[in-house]
Amino acid sequence: MKMKTKRMLAVITALCCMAGTVSCGRTLPNSNDDSDSSDNSNEFSVAGDEADGIETSEKEEQLTLVPRTTAAPKSAETVATDTAETSNPVSLVTRSKEEIDKIKNNKKTTAAAKTSKTTKAKTTAASTSSASSTTTTTTTKESAETTTTPQTPTIQLSYTSAEIVAGQTKAYAIVSGTYDEEWSTSDANVATVDQYGNITAVGEGSCKIRVTDKNTKEFGEIAVTVKKMQGIQQIDGITYVDGVLIANKTYALPRSYNPGGLTPETYNAFQSLVQAAANDGYSLWNASGFRSYETQEQIYNNYVYTHGQATADTFSARPGHSEHQTGMAIDVNNPSDSFNGTPEAIWLKEHCVDYGFIIRYPEGKQDITGYKYESWHIRYVGVEMAKKIRDKGIEIGNYNITLEEYFGINSKYN
Ligand SMILES: [Zn+2]
Incomplete structure (x- = not known):
């Protein structure tokens, strides 16, 4: 009952926004799309429940500790x-x-x-x-x-x-x-x-x-x-390479893939990371974690509506292609270019591997990952894999090695 009312109100709000008659009550923070465009005015309301980042992160708190x-x-x-x-x-x-x-x-x-x-x-x-x-x-x-x-x-x-x-x-x-x-x-x-x-x-x-x-x-x-698991395999429409779940521009997740929040191992690893940072005097937090297929769909469609698809594709993932849907990706602190080079960003890059995370979209690798440098976006792959990737990079002198390069896979929309 309550749900229904909420949804209806949201729809009405959305309709009002579309008509441009009122200013939106509910907005999506920029953090929701890995966009660096802190200048953009893409505040829009969403017709539906739990569509914005704020509610999503609340949900994470509840769900990540729930057995699945x-x-x-x-x-x-x-x-x-x-x-x-x-x-x-x-x-x-x-x-x-x-x-x-x-x-x-x-x-x-x-x-x-x-x-x-x-x-x-x-x-x-x-x-x-x-x-x-x-x-x-x-x-x-x-x-x-x-x-x-x-x-x-x-x-x-x-x-x-x-x-x-x-x-x-x-x-x-x-x-x-x-x-x-x-x-x-x-x-x-x-x-x-x-x-x-x-x-x-x-x-x-x-x-x-x-x-x-x-x-x-x-x-x-x-x-x-x-x-x-060896090589590229698909199980229930989900792509794994050597057992690592992949979501990029080539490999999409099905609509039905919904861990409901950060996976327990991702959540726990991030807690350890935050604690270690605190011990070193840095404050890190989860600005945006899990996003469902439906949430990403709304975000992306709104960007297409306001910017056109070509531009939207440069900073916002199409539904199914967002790594946030995996429940293993987190935007730390401030998902914008202004996070680059901060002491927190430097600490994160140096230490995240020890907790099983990688900087997923490293500097200078836009042509490979399909995304510009995101110093704030980390992906959980497990400590063993994170170290393997780092060590491989050191071995071949490619210090910003990407997941795509490590596995020899592409990230391009078909
Ligand atoms: Zn992100």
Whole structure:
């Protein structure tokens, strides 16, 4: 109801703006398009919710820490026997806080009903496990509480095995039941897991991801296999080169790609970067992070309307082509040429690699990246990849090496 009213008001505002009768209440900051044109007067209103940078960044705050999932949650019963669904390496859908709460509430109310089935699954799991199966087949939550270290998994998960491409994150497995969850990995060189259970593939190999109840020490486990991706590959319309997601003028993201905010790894890496800068006496902040396909569409169309397409293409990305849609790009502090050469910009260029970021559109590389120098726009690729790119640049004497040059790919509109 409230949403509807808001949207209608926005539409009315937009119509008024178009007619030129009132000045716009809602405007988009210049920061929204990677434009350096601080002189431009492209303030315009947008018909729709959450279209401007201000609301977007608010949203990021809420969403970046929310665990994400690939598909609608399956019930524990169906998932227990189905491990094939776990092969999709990419998490594209973000749950809203309301959805998460709903899932948690559902789990609470259905936990009791599932007890019999859980026991059955436990029996199966135990009988297939090697040593202590005979004594643990009848393990219940109550008895587990009295045992100091349970031997078999008793926490049920929506998936128990996963194949992930190195560098990608697989959304958390839904835990059947309410526990005081703590997540851990058996090998951080293969895969890491955040406090919400989102798994990030690091390097080739196999490992176990475990969720443990802090109090009862009950646990559940996911067998993770990490594979390396070589060359250019497309999965669900998304382009990866050696496992790195690419969005540039050649490679677009589908409209449906929407992480809902910065990816958790990007968010966390940026927090570390900001902290390190603060320790050195510099203040850095996220001026603009995630932007959806729809938001970029509105921004771009408005620039085309005011400047014409040829000019708009020189400073604003077409929808699907903006790196901000990846949830791995951040405009730091002040997205304009006046940020160039500032102490903060110099610090950022020198240190961002250590936190897994690269200056995505370096100086003098407009013909290669398709964008002029943007000292403020950083892209998360992971520490290992960021260092590989930097080292390659040093090795070949190309200190401003771009992602395009490193991978040997183009960035040109078709
Ligand atoms: Zn940017």
